[in-house]
Each structure stands twice: as structure tokens, then as C-alpha cells.
Amino acid sequence: MIRHPHRRGWLQSGLAAGGALWLGACDRLNETPMVQRGLARAEGLTRRVQRLVVDRKALAREFPSSAISRDFRANGSTSPADPQYRALLEDGFADWRLVVDGLVERPLSLSLAQLRGLPARTQITRHDCVEGWSCIGKWTGARLGPLLDKAGLKREARYIVLHCADSLEPGAEGRYYESIDLVDAFHPQTILAYAMNDQVLPVAHGAPLRLRVERQLGYKHAKYVMRLEAVADLVNLGRGKGGYWEDRGYEWYAGI
């Protein structure tokens, strides 16, 4: 048998070319809108099935204080540079107000002291980041359900939008926001937390106020909350997907 001197070279470049084609094909498939739409349909199925098998009021596990993580990671914005936020922070949030408006009977504007006077809840829960890690922390805050009852939701209201003070990108579309449905808004563990691990909520974790919506992934737990808006649908906000990360491809329902 005659050994072709270039056979190995040919083989290697053949394999490399095949590999590149394969990768290119996978990536191209991934970027096909029809494929994306098809894949995204699984999200609706996941949400419906999870809503079906998970009781509306089922509580997320609560842990003993010995389980609290000493190195709770702060993700996303950890020190917002937005001038409006910096000004509020410098004043110790004395001028900060939580605005509750949209489809409500009685729009509210609440100071931190007023929020601390509302029905509260303390819970030690696990925070699951979409990246894969988990940390356990202790949260104290005003329960969202009674707060919304105080404002009186109109019949058309279907979602609660959380408008935040931090921007992850320049421009209006870079402002962080999130939204949850009324099942989660009225869940007993859904709170607007002003304290973490028995301390005033640190800036890295969303001072002065952040959402805790246990049973969903971390990006739903909006930090630096400025305003709650009750809405009938989400299409007119941001790019229409119901949240900063949702507008960039993440699932609106983050129970998985």
C-alpha cells in the first residue's frame, strides 16, 4: 500500500471543515426565527403545567438561620450609576417614595417608614440564579398582596410591573423592569423587602426596596424598585416581553 504523505493532513482538515459546517449549521438553525418560535412554545407548556401541578399558595421552602449564606452573591446592577438613584442614596432615601399606580382605584405614594408600617413578613429562602448557583438569605418586607388591596386593583389589572432605578444599558430601554402576574403578586411569600439578614437592605442587593418572588429565578426579583404599575398587558412596556431580561430572550415565566 502506498502511503499518501498528505493523507493525515487531509483527514485533519476534513474533520475541521466538517466540524465547522456542523457548528455553522447548528448556529444557523438556532438563529432561524421559525425554530426559535418553535422552541419558545415549550415555555408556555412549562408555565401551564407548573401552574397546574404547583398549588397557587404552595410555599417555597424556608430554612433555619444556620443555613444563611455568608457569601450571598450580588448580580446584575450592584451599584447603580443613575443620577436620580445616586441623589436618593446620598439622602439616605429620605425623599424616596414608592409609587403605586396604573389600574388601581387609589394611587399611592409611600415612604420607607410607611412601608415598614404595612403588614410584613420575614422569610429565610433560597435564591436561585438563572446562571445555576443558589444562596440562602433572610428577607423582611411588606407583603405585596395587602399593599395592592390598599391601592385597590381595577378589574382589568392582570400584571404588576416593577419599575426600577437602575440601568444595565444606556438609554430608556436599558432601564431595569420586571413583571409578575396576580397569582404571584398575591402569594403569601411575595414581599417588597427592605431588610436582608436583619440589616437594612444593602445597595448591592437593591436598596431601598427589592421584590422577593420566591418560586421563580433571581432575575424576577427586581432590585431598586421605584414604582409599581398595575397593567392589563405587557406589550407597551420596553420591548414588550415584560422585563429587561425577557426583552433579551429570557423566559417571562421563570419557575424553571
Next chain:
Amino acid sequence: MSGLQIFNAHPALYWGQTATFARPWAAMTAVETGGRPIGVTQVGSLKVETTGLLGYSGEPRGFPAWATLPSYRSLTDGRRWHFFFAWLFVLNGLTYLAAGLASGHLRRDLLPTRDQLSPRHIWHEAIEHARLRFPKGEAARRYNSLQKAAYLGVVVLLLPLMLATGLTMSPAIDAAAPWLPDLFGGRQSARTLHFITAWLIVGFVLVHVAMVLASGLFNNLRSMVTGRYAIEVEGDAP
């Protein structure tokens, strides 16, 4: 693949409920040495340089571009592919189990018979298997004890484990079934087991396909599709 894409979003594994960022059980990192980045993979107290493959491959990343779907970094797309195929996996698995139970395939073909369970028999089959000498005659009609152990292990252990550990990573499912994270010792343990189990299944598929090739590709494929399986009679001329 999509699972490796998701893993790359946080290429470290832990045991227990929470992440111990400074002390992972296993991790892939990129570190700078002598002005050049290298990939380092750590498992327990073992540390190996894996530049080009794990930790660093042109950029800091857990698994390299050719192993992830899509090739570039996109946790959102990875999750979409992953959960879409997770649903197919569940529906396909349920159909397989229902059909296997109803037809008796699982009981008849996969449960080892009494004679197959004797240590001598298993030893004999292991030796024959290692020599790639496959059964002939009537013995070729049924799965041998090693095949049964491997198939049963995958069907009733690894695949359900894959599903259960996957579900445990869902915070909503954990609220409905708190026994799930308890079963695996926490959400991070479930994530680690999900990762290990996935590689065990990959290993099974590789060995399985190699054995299909070694024991007669055409005959095996034909029997899968048509049920027709040619048997070599013992004592035939080689």
C-alpha cells in the same frame, strides 16, 4: 449541546443547597500565567491544566464552542433548546415505559432470569464480552446479563434520575415537592448529579453504539426495524 451551554453560565459544581463560591467541588476557570491565559479544571483537590478544551478555549469558557449549542455564549438560547427537548424526552420516556409495561417487554426482555443471576454465569459472560465473543445460537435471542444490567440501569435509574434532578433545579417544583431537593441533598447537589448523570448516559451511548458495530451492524439494525434477526448456529464453520 444545550446543557453544556447552560453549565458554561456558571462553570462550577457544588454539593448541598447553596453555592460555596470560594470552594467549589469542581470548577473550570481561566487563569493568567506568564501573561498567557490557561484553562484549569479542578475536581476536589485535583487540578489539571486543560487549555483549549476546558476553562479556556480562545476565551474564558467552561466547555469549548464545538461542544455547546449554540457555539457562542447564549444562556437564553441554551435554555430554550434544553427545555424544548426536555419535554420531548419526558413524552418519549412516558410512551416507552407505558408500551414496555403493557407489552411485557420490560419484564420479559430486561429483567434478568434466575439462571442469569448466578455469579458464575455473570463472570463467564463478562469474560466472553471482554473478548468481543458474542453469543450464538439460542443464546443470541435474548439479552445477556451484562446487557440487561446496562439497559435496566439506564432505563430505571439514569434516565429517571436525569428528569428528577432537572426538576429539582426548578424553584416552583421545589415549592410543590420539597421532598425532591431533600432526596438529593439540596438544589446544588441535584445540579451536580444532573451533570454527572448526563455524562454517564453519554458514556453508555458511546459503548452501546460501539457494541452494535462490533456485533454486526446490519443484522442489529434490521432486527430493530423489522424484527428479523439472523442467528449464527453454534459449530458452524468459522
